[in-house]
Amino acid sequence: MTELIDILLSASFWAAILRIASPLIFATMGELICERAGVLNLGIEGIMVFGAFAGWVTIYAGGPLWLGVAVAFGAGALFGALHGLLTIPFGLSQHVVGLGITMLATAAAYYAYRLALPEVTNPPRITPFQPLHIPVLSDIPWFGQALFSQTALTWAGFAVTGLTALILYRTPLGLALRAAGENPQAVEAQGLSVTALRMGAVITGSGLMAVGGAFLTMSAFSSFFFEMVNGRGWICIALVVFGAWKPGKALLGALLFAGFDALQIRLQQTGLGQVVPYQVFLMIPYLLSILALIAMSRRAEVPAALMTPFNRGDR
Amino acid sequence: MRIDPMAQGPVLRLSGITKRFGGLIANDGISLSLARGEVVALLGENGAGKTTLMNILFGHYTADAGTVEVMGQTLPPGQPGAALKAGVGMVHQHFTLADNLTVLDNVLLGTRPLLSLSSGRSAARARLAQLAQDFGLAVNPDARVATLSVGERQRVEILKALYRDARILILDEPTAVLTPQEADALFDTLRRMTQQGLSVIFISHKLHEVMAISSRVLVLRHGRLVGETATAQTDRHQLATLMVGAEITAPAPAKARPGATLLKLDKVSTARQGNRPGLEQITMELRAGQILGLAGVSGNGQGALADLLCGLDSPTEGSLTIAGTTPQAWSPRAALDHRIGRIPEDRHKTGTIADFTLTENAVLESYAAGGGWMNWRAARAATAGIIDKYDIRCPGPDTRIRLLSGGNMQKLILGRVLETTPRIILANQPVRGLDIGAVTYVQEQLIAARDAGAAILLISEDLDEILSLSDSIRVISQGRLSPDFPRGTKTPTELGQWMAGQGFDHAA
Numbered sequence: 001m002t003e004l005i006d007i008l009l010s011a012s013f014w015a016a017i018l019r020i021a022s023p024l025i026f027a028t029m030g031e032l033i034c035e036r037a038g039v040l041n042l043g044i045e046g047i048m049v050f051g052a053f054a055g056w057v058t059i060y061a062g063g064p065l066w067l068g069v070a071v072a073f074g075a076g077a078l079f080g081a082l083h084g085l086l087t088i089p090f091g092l093s094q095h096v097v098g099l100g101i102t103m104l105a106t107a108a109a110y111y112a113y114r115l116a117l118p119e120v121t122n123p124p125r126i127t128p129f130q131p132l133h134i135p136v137l138s139d140i141p142w143f144g145q146a147l148f149s150q151t152a153l154t155w156a157g158f159a160v161t162g163l164t165a166l167i168l169y170r171t172p173l174g175l176a177l178r179a180a181g182e183n184p185q186a187v188e189a190q191g192l193s194v195t196a197l198r199m200g201a202v203i204t205g206s207g208l209m210a211v212g213g214a215f216l217t218m219s220a221f222s223s224f225f226f227e228m229v230n231g232r233g234w235i236c237i238a239l240v241v242f243g244a245w246k247p248g249k250a251l252l253g254a255l256l257f258a259g260f261d262a263l264q265i266r267l268q269q270t271g272l273g274q275v276v277p278y279q280v281f282l283m284i285p286y287l288l289s290i291l292a293l294i295a296m297s298r299r300a301e302v303p304a305a306l307m308t309p310f311n312r313g314d315r
Numbered sequence: 316m317r318i319d320p321m322a323q324g325p326v327l328r329l330s331g332i333t334k335r336f337g338g339l340i341a342n343d344g345i346s347l348s349l350a351r352g353e354v355v356a357l358l359g360e361n362g363a364g365k366t367t368l369m370n371i372l373f374g375h376y377t378a379d380a381g382t383v384e385v386m387g388q389t390l391p392p393g394q395p396g397a398a399l400k401a402g403v404g405m406v407h408q409h410f411t412l413a414d415n416l417t418v419l420d421n422v423l424l425g426t427r428p429l430l431s432l433s434s435g436r437s438a439a440r441a442r443l444a445q446l447a448q449d450f451g452l453a454v455n456p457d458a459r460v461a462t463l464s465v466g467e468r469q470r471v472e473i474l475k476a477l478y479r480d481a482r483i484l485i486l487d488e489p490t491a492v493l494t495p496q497e498a499d500a501l502f503d504t505l506r507r508m509t510q511q512g513l514s515v516i517f518i519s520h521k522l523h524e525v526m527a528i529s530s531r532v533l534v535l536r537h538g539r540l541v542g543e544t545a546t547a548q549t550d551r552h553q554l555a556t557l558m559v560g561a562e563i564t565a566p567a568p569a570k571a572r573p574g575a576t577l578l579k580l581d582k583v584s585t586a587r588q589g590n591r592p593g594l595e596q597i598t599m600e601l602r603a604g605q606i607l608g609l610a611g612v613s614g615n616g617q618g619a620l621a622d623l624l625c626g627l628d629s630p631t632e633g634s635l636t637i638a639g640t641t642p643q644a645w646s647p648r649a650a651l652d653h654r655i656g657r658i659p660e661d662r663h664k665t666g667t668i669a670d671f672t673l674t675e676n677a678v679l680e681s682y683a684a685g686g687g688w689m690n691w692r693a694a695r696a697a698t699a700g701i702i703d704k705y706d707i708r709c710p711g712p713d714t715r716i717r718l719l720s721g722g723n724m725q726k727l728i729l730g731r732v733l734e735t736t737p738r739i740i741l742a743n744q745p746v747r748g749l750d751i752g753a754v755t756y757v758q759e760q761l762i763a764a765r766d767a768g769a770a771i772l773l774i775s776e777d778l779d780e781i782l783s784l785s786d787s788i789r790v791i792s793q794g795r796l797s798p799d800f801p802r803g804t805k806t807p808t809e810l811g812q813w814m815a816g817q818g819f820d821h822a823a
Binding site: 170178182185301312 | 393399407475
């Protein structure tokens with residue numbers, strides 16, 4: 001029990017939550033934008049992998065850090081365009097296309113990595129984003145270390161969340177996006193193009209997913225290795241549901257999941273970790289997430305047209 | 316005082332519109348024009364091509380041939396945005412509203428440049444309130460559409476068009492979902508709109524509405540324009556004949572010759588389900604060659620009785636006898652095995668599977684006959700037979716049934732039931748929502764089945780229908796059943812009293 005209190009009181013625990021949550025926040029917002037427009041994007045896992053590679057390889061080749069972010073976004077957007085093309089104008093199954101994109105993007109990233117570095121066994125490191133020193137705030141004892149020792153990319157994640165909420169709820173564009181996910185006929189009848197709106201959402205959303213992946217290489221691990229995304233994309237799909245398709249609640253979900261994850265890592269190192277196999281700790285965030293998902297999402301309103309292709313002139 | 320409407324030239328002109336869906340010609344060279352301040356009714360049976368024509372006008376569909384001109388300008392085909400801009404508004408039969416958004420947001424959708432930063436809600440709110448007041452379309456702008464009644468949703472649809480300065484409003488079957496009071500309010504709104512110079516195209520297959528609201532009537536049949544006349548110079552009978560293409564005479568059944576008792580309920584009760592009452596100790600007989608009409612206000616146990624006969628519900632007490640035998644286990648399968656034919660109340664929800672083909676829907680009750688394998692060749696042949704015999708308008712047996720109009724869908728259900736020559740037919744609201752031609756057809760088929768010896772239970776909320784078809788009538792109220800009233804022994808007023816629940820105490 002005292003060990004648990006120690007963990008909760010340590011500044012590094014809270015700093016870890018923000019760090020673990022960051023990639024999830026980007027990718028969750030990306031998925032949320034897609035789903036709000038009516039497209040389930042199961043390409044998320046693979047797009048994150050490719051984003052991680054694209055960001056890393058840009059820096060490895062000597063590019064500036066923010067160029068890496070931009071390249072990752074662009075690469076994700078390209079996969080998004082492919083996903084969108086197949087699911088929106090062509091109206092193919094969003095499940096099949098999404099899983100296909102995940103496999104394609106993952107394989108493409110691994111293949112490109114091997115092409116770039118055929119001989120290397122130890123993943124080379126890059127110089128990642130450094131924690132941003134914010135005057136005054138970062139210098140507050142404990143709090144400064146716990147909350148204000150993050151990289152610029154983490155803060156960008158929060159900004160993206162705010163921006164997503166602002167656009168969705170306060171602009172005509174957001175209104176049109178939400179309507180496209182609820183009743184595309186309504187959008188069409190008001191003279192807007194459902195196809196253009198959904199394509200835009202999927203391309204932008206996929207770009208954000210890739211930035212989420214890039215966070216892993218450019219801010220968390222400093223190198224690219226296989227299996228590094230490790231199911232985070234799938235977690236983000238669940239976080240969108242957990243957040244009831246609302247940016248603020250989804251952000252909360254990402255932080256909660258990160259909290260469980262940070263906790264289980266530290267619990268492994270306590271006396272309890274001697275007795276209980278570590279795999280049990282690894283399960284904790286997922287188990288708690290499932291419970292939270294059940295509790296939170298029962299009244300959630302799914303976008304009514306999610307996964308329904310829209311064909312003009314179809315009767 | 317009215318100015319000659321055509322003096323300023325038509326506000327809308329459709330020329331030679333042709334549209335095909337697969338092998339079906341939905342619109343065949345249709346031309347029409349609309350003057351300022353005029354209500355033109357587009358009359359036609361279900362599937363005559365009215366909605367298709369309007370969808371072309373509004374840009375949902377692209378015509379194979381023909382042009383649309385608004386105020387003298389030709390509209391680019393297939394662009395609802397262009398139609399809206401030109402001042403065309405459309406109230407679709409199936410509303411195009413996003414349920415999770417507020418009324419205001421639904422109205423605002425698409426009215427502002429997408430990349431502008433402000434939503435413009437406050438200015439829009441004031442404008443919406445003004446429009447609502449001017450046209451008598453009261454609705455709370457901040458209510459979510461999901462919480463609105465059907466009548467309110469329609470008002471939102473009209474407001475959407477008015478908000479965009481529509482000069483021409485298309486209303487597709489606007490009264491189909493309204494109560495009579497709501498329909499009157501709608502007509503009131505339409506009159507206010509025409510007084511302000513708006514023009515209205517009113518799609519309907521209800522003759523009395525067309526006579527009441529329109530100044531001119533265009534009649535469509537099988538995708539062709541078959542008649543055009545000033546409303547004042549025609550009458551309902553003439554319009555009906557034009558619409559159907561033949562003289563319509565209400566079916567008048569010959570005197571019934573009731574035979575053996577095929578269905579007997581003896582003091583049967585069933586369980587209450589939520590708000591729906593169960594049956595309370597009902598006793599009745601249904602004889603071969605007889606139509607028994609069940610009258611009653613909706614929700615008084617009709618559903619419970621229908622479910623019982625379909626095999627969806629079992630008696631909690633009392634006994635059910637079919638042609639002298641008491642079924643051991645009662646289930647939908649058992650009901651079919653006892654040759655009970657079922658025309659369900661809701662043909663979309665329980666009568667058909669929308670994305671299945673006609674063939675698949677036609678064999679839904681008999682597919683198990685092949686001993687584990689589907690004989691599609693036989694199924695398709697049988698379906699083609701039904702299509703032919705029951706005059707179902709469709710491209711063919713492989714068409715998905717959702718593409719059919721209500722009348723044609725009902726004809727398939729009717730064919731599916733009648734082709735098995737059932738002993739007992741449960742006809743639950745068999746003509747609800749159908750146009751005159753289909754109504755007459757379905758009723759004639761039921762009478763023919765009666766004459767061939769079937770026992771028919773006709774459930775309807777339309778007392779006129781009950782009175783014209785039934786050989787004897789019973790009234791259901793709160794799950795209780797009135798005595799049997801043979802044809803002609805009770806007036807509508809007397810039946811209405813029974814429907815209101817009077818007389819049951821001493822009858823029980």
